[in-house]
Amino acid sequence: MIMEAGEILVRRGLLDEAQLRHSRASDAPNVISSAVQLGYVDERAALQVLAEEVGLDFVDLREVDVDLDALQGFSQKLIHRQTLFPLGQRDGSLIVATSDPLDLYPLDEVSAATGKSVIPVVAEHNEILRLIKKHLGVGSETVDGLLAAKEDADGVELLEDIETDGSELSEQAQEASVVRLVNEILVEAIESRASDVHIESQSSGIKIRYRIDGILHPQPVPPEINRFQAAIISRLKIMARLNIAEKRLPQDGRIKLRVQRREIDVRLSVIPMIHGEGLVMRILDKGSMVFDLQGLGMSAHTYEQFRKLIRLPHGIILVTGPTGSGKTTTLYSSLLEINSPDNKIITTEDPVEYQLDGINQIQVHPKIGLTFAASLRSILRHDPDVVLVGEIRDFETAENAIQASLTGHLVFSTLHTNDAAGAYTRMVDMGVEPFLVASTVEAVMAQRLLRRLCPHCKEPFDPEKDDMPADFPWEKLDDKALYRPVGCRECRNVGYMGRMGIYELMVTTEQVRQLAHDRVSSWEIKRAALADGMHSLRHDAWEKTIAGNTSVDEVLRVTKSDQIK
Numbered sequence: 001m002i003m004e005a006g007e008i009l010v011r012r013g014l015l016d017e018a019q020l021r022h023s024r025a026s027d028a029p030n031v032i033s034s035a036v037q038l039g040y041v042d043e044r045a046a047l048q049v050l051a052e053e054v055g056l057d058f059v060d061l062r063e064v065d066v067d068l069d070a071l072q073g074f075s076q077k078l079i080h081r082q083t084l085f086p087l088g089q090r091d092g093s094l095i096v097a098t099s100d101p102l103d104l105y106p107l108d109e110v111s112a113a114t115g116k117s118v119i120p121v122v123a124e125h126n127e128i129l130r131l132i133k134k135h136l137g138v139g140s141e142t143v144d145g146l147l148a149a150k151e152d153a154d155g156v157e158l159l160e161d162i163e164t165d166g167s168e169l170s171e172q173a174q175e176a177s178v179v180r181l182v183n184e185i186l187v188e189a190i191e192s193r194a195s196d197v198h199i200e201s202q203s204s205g206i207k208i209r210y211r212i213d214g215i216l217h218p219q220p221v222p223p224e225i226n227r228f229q230a231a232i233i234s235r236l237k238i239m240a241r242l243n244i245a246e247k248r249l250p251q252d253g254r255i256k257l258r259v260q261r262r263e264i265d266v267r268l269s270v271i272p273m274i275h276g277e278g279l280v281m282r283i284l285d286k287g288s289m290v291f292d293l294q295g296l297g298m299s300a301h302t303y304e305q306f307r308k309l310i311r312l313p314h315g316i317i318l319v320t321g322p323t324g325s326g327k328t329t330t331l332y333s334s335l336l337e338i339n340s341p342d343n344k345i346i347t348t349e350d351p352v353e354y355q356l357d358g359i360n361q362i363q364v365h366p367k368i369g370l371t372f373a374a375s376l377r378s379i380l381r382h383d384p385d386v387v388l389v390g391e392i393r394d395f396e397t398a399e400n401a402i403q404a405s406l407t408g409h410l411v412f413s414t415l416h417t418n419d420a421a422g423a424y425t426r427m428v429d430m431g432v433e434p435f436l437v438a439s440t441v442e443a444v445m446a447q448r449l450l451r452r453l454c455p456h457c458k459e460p461f462d463p464e465k466d467d468m469p470a471d472f473p474w475e476k477l478d479d480k481a482l483y484r485p486v487g488c489r490e491c492r493n494v495g496y497m498g499r500m501g502i503y504e505l506m507v508t509t510e511q512v513r514q515l516a517h518d519r520v521s522s523w524e525i526k527r528a529a530l531a532d533g534m535h536s537l538r539h540d541a542w543e544k545t546i547a548g549n550t551s552v553d554e555v556l557r558v559t560k561s562d563q564i565k
Contacts, residue, residue: 005050005102006031009242015039030100033125043124047099051122054101055404059087061097061127062489068135070094076136078113082106085123085131093117099125134190147524149471156183158239159256159263168246178231182239185232186266186281188219190259192492195283195324199236201229201276203511213451213499214324233270233277240268247271254351255281261456262287267351284353291356293333296326297500299543304537305505310334310412315442316405318392320417325448326501328353329389329415330555335359338386348375348386364390376400380407390412395431402432405440418560419537420444420506421526424516438508438517446504448537448558450550451496457488458495458548468552473542500549502540502559526562536562 006023009031011014015023019040026034027328032050036043051058074086074094084106094116096107101122111118134206185208191199194210201207205226208219225232236246240253255266265284272276294303309317317334319327332354335345339358348362350372353363360382372389373396379387391414392398405411415423423444424556429438431487460481465474485495506512506529515525539562543557 004204004310008053047122050101056101056120056122058122061123083128085128093119095119097121097123097128109382157258178235182235197281199279205274207327213496279294290337291333293337298503302503302505309443310338313409314405314408316411316440317442318415318423318444320423320446331412344384346379346384347388349390372397373400386410398427398430401442413518420446421447421522422505425522434517434519438513441508444506448502450558452497452500453483454491454497456490458483459474459486466555476546481548484551502537504537506534539564
């Protein structure tokens, strides 16, 4: 008779008796998953021991080639219900991965259903789930209607009540299987560290993509999901308190969730397209955000300069870059750095992404006339020391920001320009007098985000000079190694894990003020700043490459050369 898994782990020294008792008392499906959740044992080590005990092979599914022919005729319900996956065939027998080698009943069920003998191998539970999602698609379990679902299925809980209009589409969107499917999409996105979820209606059906570390990754979905398309879109619109009957106009909404005890804000944008509505969800994970100016990755020189600038008594400090380049993180970190009881800080934002203790934040509502410009005028009557304007979009906002700086306030804001020098000419293009721009803008910080090389699998290489960009600083490389991405289980075979900032800080020197006053082009301002010692985005990116943090390909993807012809 085979011993119980917990007893084997105790006998092999992976658990002690007290840990076994605690594991058995848990409501987890089995002792192994319980012990793993409690942090007593590593799942991989435990399964290797159990496989050895029963004479089975342990396999790393990231290194195994799956023969998809084995899926033909294999019941998807069986795969989901028992968390099994067929890997291939050998001499007429099916090779099936399981994470519970002591439970023989599911394997007998496979043999009975397929009429073939089964060769079991042992693999980690999460790795089997990954294969299921990869080959059967996100939400495939729900599409089959396998499990009943509640409102908070998968640990997803809505923090605001929702209302339905009682229509047939509304009722369909509230069905348990649809609720679970939408929850599964959200949970998978959050676990994948996705910043955005794209749900697109195409002629061939629904398409789901996650933006992870700035790159879009298509997600496999089962073809059966297409008949749930209208219900999925309606469910998300209901969650965001939007009008599900309106399918001709764009709509924007917000969903507040608690997912696995973490508070998540989701900004939902819906746009009608020719094959149906397209949805994009921006995911803001409040629990994972840390606003620490020193921890943003600025070079020591840039950080010291910027620390002094954000403590100026008045003037305008701009942060520029495209959407998703980390501007909000830099601004919030700056505000928290200077926040104190003797400073009054007021922000006006669209939307307020994160709530900051000790800082007064205003959410603009353009539809009722509360624009950036209108709120800024009112803010100045509240006697602030520091003001943050979410974005300078038009002449009126720019003019009010300049007036605020001229009356003794320090103003932070953002602009959408490609580099720091472009901020001066952009404000002039809006209609602001050049002498006002020159006299009020104290500094401009341009920034981008580069993907960080996975520390577990990055490999050194010796580059050939002919294959490298002309502006690569060979003199700084010395005998250091450059690294490139490889891909491993830790980074999901992408080669990168997380992102880091690169920064270009242009301080408004007397020369820059004169050039801005004279309406010269942005590249002339940039050339003067570079000659004066400014570190550009490209320069900062090369420094982080030489430090082994990112790759040459990533620098070329995100930045442009500073060489001006």
